[in-house]
Amino acid sequence: MASTRGRGAGGVAVVPMAVIRLGVVAIVVLGAGVIGARAQLRMGFYDESCPAAERIVGEYVRQHVRRVPTVAAALLRLHYHDCFVRGCDASILLNSTGGGAGNGGGAAEKDAAPNQTLRGFDFIDRVKGLLEAACPGVVSCADVLALVARDAVAAIGGPSWRVPTGRRDGTVSSMQEALAEIPSPAMSFPELAGLFATKGLGVRDLVWLSGRITLSNQVRTPSASPTARPSPTASTAAAAAGVAPANPPPLEAAYAANLRERKCRTAGDGVVEMDPGSHLTFDLGYYRAVLKHRGLLRSDAALVTDAAARADIAGVVDSPPEVFFQVFGRSMATLGAVQVKTGSEGEIRRNCAVVNSS
């Protein structure tokens, strides 16, 4: 380092090479930014190439979600998990390749512990099938995930939000990355906020995207008491990510007793509701529970350990439901743009479970 600094012969200031190189890098990065800006997501991206695309998605979703409303939570969760690993690029849909070609080789995101309870893959495949029949090779699986999530939430009476399109599909899906990057139910508030920040998501996004849990119907608890705030899907992810779970305040005692009793009544299969009594409605029940220290997971309880987040939640809980719809929709729109691939990046997968080249 010393050789690149200091004064040259005759007292002339020598600009260190590293600084010049940094300058060049900065210009290149700025240039790439300008090029990138031309290929951003936009509303109605398929208006010319597949005008029926959004109608096809919307009709299928409305018809089927009305029949099986619980699938809405699963579809929302798929999009959410997808965006946290390599951006919203449908890498969550790729099958493992068993270490062969394509998909970077090896175990895929969907094989990671947090994914073991994911559902809705068939649903996405059927929507994609309809789109391939109408306009082969045009609509990306990543856009299907984003549109389906929005339409599914709207179909059960929840909020809607703007979904600009033009996402391209990734070609790599890694179990290790999923373990490291999907928020774990065992995380503390600072840990969650830090992870969200790496995705360009703020504390408010952390608070309001947690609202998706209002639709989570149940969580399987281990045999231990639910007061342990088990992290049913990702305790191994937390361990893999080297996360030491912090200790949020304990579950409210009476609620914990009630949970234990319900658990016994359900023949010990250990399934309890996350948002008791209202898991099919997109409401504020989850946040009310969290404020009363009835958040079931560490990550739920963590939300009220941050004073600003707690105040934010209290404010929205006391407001008309439209306010919750608005803040949730805004954060969903932000989430849907995380690290998206556009323009000539990635590909438009023909089958969402495999990369085209395989």
Ligand SMILES: *[C@@H]1O[C@H](CO)[C@@H](O)[C@H](O)[C@H]1NC(C)=O
């Ligand atoms: C992807 O894996 C699932 C099972 O996990 C299987 O049902 C499906 O057929 C696979 N898709 C492809 C295209 O190989």
Ligand SMILES: CC(=O)N[C@H]1CO[C@H](CO)[C@@H](O)[C@@H]1O
């Ligand atoms: C939905 C899905 O693909 N789940 C997978 C999660 O990972 C386990 C094992 O690692 C697979 O068996 C599941 O199929």
